[in-house]
Amino acid sequence: MSKTDYNLRLKDSVVGLQFLFVAFGALVLVPILTGLDPNVALFTAGIGTLLFQLINRKAVPPIFLASSFAFIAPIIYGVKTWGIAGTMSGLAAAGLLYVVLSVAIRMYGSKFIHKLLPAVVVGPVIMTIGLILSPVAVHMAMGKTGDGAIVLVPFDKAIIISMVSLATTMLVSLLGKGVFRLLPILSGVVMGYIISLMYGIVSFDAYDKAAWFAMPHFVAPELNWQAILYIVPIAIAPAVEHIGDILAISRVTKKDYLKEPGLKSTLLGDGLATTLAACFGGPPNTTYSEVTGAVTITKAYNPAIMTWAAIFAIILAFVGKLGGLLATIPVPVMGGIMLLLFGIIASIGMGTLIKEKADLEDPRNMIIVSMILVFAIGGFTFDFGGVAFSGIGLGAIVGIILNLVLPKTKHLEGY
Numbered sequence: 001m002s003k004t005d006y007n008l009r010l011k012d013s014v015v016g017l018q019f020l021f022v023a024f025g026a027l028v029l030v031p032i033l034t035g036l037d038p039n040v041a042l043f044t045a046g047i048g049t050l051l052f053q054l055i056n057r058k059a060v061p062p063i064f065l066a067s068s069f070a071f072i073a074p075i076i077y078g079v080k081t082w083g084i085a086g087t088m089s090g091l092a093a094a095g096l097l098y099v100v101l102s103v104a105i106r107m108y109g110s111k112f113i114h115k116l117l118p119a120v121v122v123g124p125v126i127m128t129i130g131l132i133l134s135p136v137a138v139h140m141a142m143g144k145t146g147d148g149a150i151v152l153v154p155f156d157k158a159i160i161i162s163m164v165s166l167a168t169t170m171l172v173s174l175l176g177k178g179v180f181r182l183l184p185i186l187s188g189v190v191m192g193y194i195i196s197l198m199y200g201i202v203s204f205d206a207y208d209k210a211a212w213f214a215m216p217h218f219v220a221p222e223l224n225w226q227a228i229l230y231i232v233p234i235a236i237a238p239a240v241e242h243i244g245d246i247l248a249i250s251r252v253t254k255k256d257y258l259k260e261p262g263l264k265s266t267l268l269g270d271g272l273a274t275t276l277a278a279c280f281g282g283p284p285n286t287t288y289s290e291v292t293g294a295v296t297i298t299k300a301y302n303p304a305i306m307t308w309a310a311i312f313a314i315i316l317a318f319v320g321k322l323g324g325l326l327a328t329i330p331v332p333v334m335g336g337i338m339l340l341l342f343g344i345i346a347s348i349g350m351g352t353l354i355k356e357k358a359d360l361e362d363p364r365n366m367i368i369v370s371m372i373l374v375f376a377i378g379g380f381t382f383d384f385g386g387v388a389f390s391g392i393g394l395g396a397i398v399g400i401i402l403n404l405v406l407p408k409t410k411h412l413e414g415y
Contacts, residue, residue: 012302012304012305012308013308013312015298015300015305015308016304016305016306016307016308016309016310016311016312017308017309017312018294018298019064019291019294019295019300019305019306019309020064020309020312020313020316021183021186022182022183022290022291022293022294023045023064023066023288023290023291023309024186025183025184025185025186025189026066026067026069026185026288026290027041027042027045027066027067027288027313028041028042028067028326029067029185029334029337029341030067030068030069030071030072030075030283031067031282031283032326032329032334033072033076033334033338034072034075034076034079034283035075035076035079035084036075036079036084036281036282036283037216037217037281037282037323038322038323038326039214039216039217039316039317039318039319039320039322039323040216040217040218040219040280040281040282040317041066041067041282041283042216042313042314042316042317042322043216043280043282043313043314043317043318044276044277044280044282044283044285045064045065045066045067045277045282045285045310045313046310046311046312046313046314046317047273047276047277047280047310047314048065048066048273048274048276048277048285049064049065049066049273049285049306049307049309049310049313050307050310051269051272051273051276052065052266052269052270052272052273052285053269053303053306053307053310054269055265055268055269055272056261056265056266056269058260058261058265059255059257059260059261060261060303060306061246061249061250061253061255061257061266061303062249062253062295062300062301062302062303062305062306063245063249063287063288063291063292063306064287064288064291064306064309064310065270065273065285065286065287065288066285066286066288066313067282067283067284067285067286068238068274068283068284068285068286069129069286069341069345070126070129070234070237070238070241070284070286070345071091071094071231071234071238071283071284072129072133073129073132073133073234073391073392074087074090074230074231074234074391074392074393075087075091075283076133076136076146077230077391078090078227078230078231081226081227082224082226082227083222084219084281085219085220085221085222085224085281086221086222086224086226086227087224087227087231088219088220088221088222088278088279088281089221089222089223089224089227089228089278090224090227090228090229090230090231090232091221091231091274091275091277091278091283091284092221092274092275092278092279093228093231093232094231094232094234094235094274094278094284095235095271095272095273095274095275095276095277095278095284096271096275097232097235097236097239097271098235098239098242098267098268098270098271098272098274099267099268099271099272099275101113101239101267101271102263102264102265102267102268102271103264105262105263105264105267106264110243110258110263113239113240113243116400116403116404117236117239117240117400118356118358118403119352119353119355119356119358120353120356120358120365120368120369120399120403121236121368121372121396121399121400121403122236122237122240122349122352123349123350123351123352123353123356123358123369124349124353124368124369124372124373124376124395124399125234125236125237125349125372125376125392125395125396125399126237126241126345126346126348126349126352127345127346127349127350127373128349128372128373128376128377128391128392128395129234129237129345129346129349129392130341130342130343130344130345130346130347130348130349131342131346131373131377132376132377132391132392133338133342133345134339134342134343134346135148136338136342137335137338137339137341137342138335138339139335140162140331140332140334140335140338141158141159141162141163141166141332141335141336141338141339142155142158142159142162142332142335143155143157143158143159143162143331143332143335144158144331145331152330152331153201153330153331153332157199157201157332158331158332158335159332160195161192161195161196161199161201161330161332161333161336162192162332162333162335162336162339163336164191164192164195164336165188165189165191165192165195165332165333165334165335165336165337166188166336166337166339166340168184168187168188168190168191168192169184169185169187169188169336169337169340170184170340172184172187172188178297181293182290182293182294182297185337185341188333188336188337189329189333189334189337192329192330192332192333192336192337193329193330193333196329196330196332196333201330202328202330203328204328206324206327206328207321207324207325207327207328208324209324210320210321210323210324210325210327211320211321212319212320212321213318213319213320214318214319214320214323215318216280216317216318216323217281218280218281219280219281220279220280220281221278221279229389229393230389230390230391230393231393232393233392233393233394233396233397233400234392234393234396235284236396236400237396238284238286239267239270239271241286242263242266242267242270242286242287243263245286245287245289245292246258246263246266246287248289248292249287249292249295252292252295252296252301253295253301270285270286270287273285274286291306291309353369362409363409364406364407364408364409367402367406368399368402368403368406371395371398371399371402372395372396372398372399373395375394375395375398376391376392376394376395376396377395380394381394382394
């Protein structure tokens with residue numbers, strides 16, 4: 001290896017570590033909120049990104065795959081209802097839905113997805129993901145457990161910590177410059193953590209007990225049809241969001257990744273990365289817009305940089321002290337950030353409707369949106385042969401069926 005090649009690889013590795021730092025806050029936030037192991041999430045983000053690159057090796061987009069926010073609600077419910085192993089079977093199946101969609105795109109073209117899953121279905125489904133979680137955020141921001149049953153931190157301290165975390169996250173996202181602007185979650189966690197230390201509510205027991213080098217707590221999936229049928233419909237929203245992410249990185253790099261390698265390959269890579277993550281007990285993977293933002297700022301378009309980011313994520317997964325340190329973050333810190341996070345998810349759903357110019361004065365569209373919201377948020381449950389459909393999954397199914405069976409209104413015929 002020449003000195004020039006060595007210097008280029010060294011530069012790529014340093015930039016890759018920086019990109020992992022950009023993704024880190026969101027990457028570990030999902031497992032912390034859902035009861036999964038952050039070290040496993042780091043490992044599965046790394047191997048998922050490498051698998052994605054392998055599948056799309058003909059024209060690899062410079063993107064990093066990590067924990068998906070869209071699955072926070074179903075994971076929280078799933079872990080509580082079926083345990084981690086049962087929930088993982090549902091997440092593995094969700095990844096396979098991506099594979100099915102990629103095959104459909106290969107056969108019928110990308111327009112197939114837009115016909116089956118228009119904005120009028122996907123938008124409200126994304127909205128319900130954020131809205132259903134909002135009580136959990138409120139309870140944690142007030143120093144309680146997610147269900148509000150137990151007080152973990154006195155309200156007077158919790159509300160100050162959570163509001164400082166929230167304010168910091170908002171201000172950094174609005175006023176931050178350069179790469180710093182891409183770290184709002186991490187900034188909010190750090191500031192909230194500092195206030196928590198001042199109040200003396202941080203316990204370092206988990207950190208003290210953790211070894212420096214330790215195997216992540218891998219969990220293999222256990223077949224659970226209820227978890228599969230509950231979670232799979234939820235995968236519709238992030239699958240459609242994947243298209244927007246590929247469009248975004250295409251605009252940044254001035255390369256048409258929708259053409260080569262094409263959605264048929266990128267969606268396949270995303271889906272198999274999600275299924276692989278579930279096989280180890282990790283959260284589903286998705287393309288990270290934070291990293292795309294970092295690519296925009298640094299103009300670092302070489303996919304090898306993401307390879308380095310993935311390698312560093314895998315290495316950090318075996319640092320036990322890291323998981324122990326993350327376990328010391330007090331509940332109000334995470335609650336404050338969740339208040340914004342879940343609201344943003346709901347806003348993205350509204351933005352999907354606006355961006356695609358969905359006509360909500362049209363009775364057909366109004367019916368579809370209304371039924372998705374009510375069935376998903378209202379607690380409706382259908383029981384078919386002992387298998388219950390409820391929540392976001394039920395809302396998604398209702399929306400898809402209504403979109404397929406309801407007749408077009410006259411003024412939209414031929415549109």
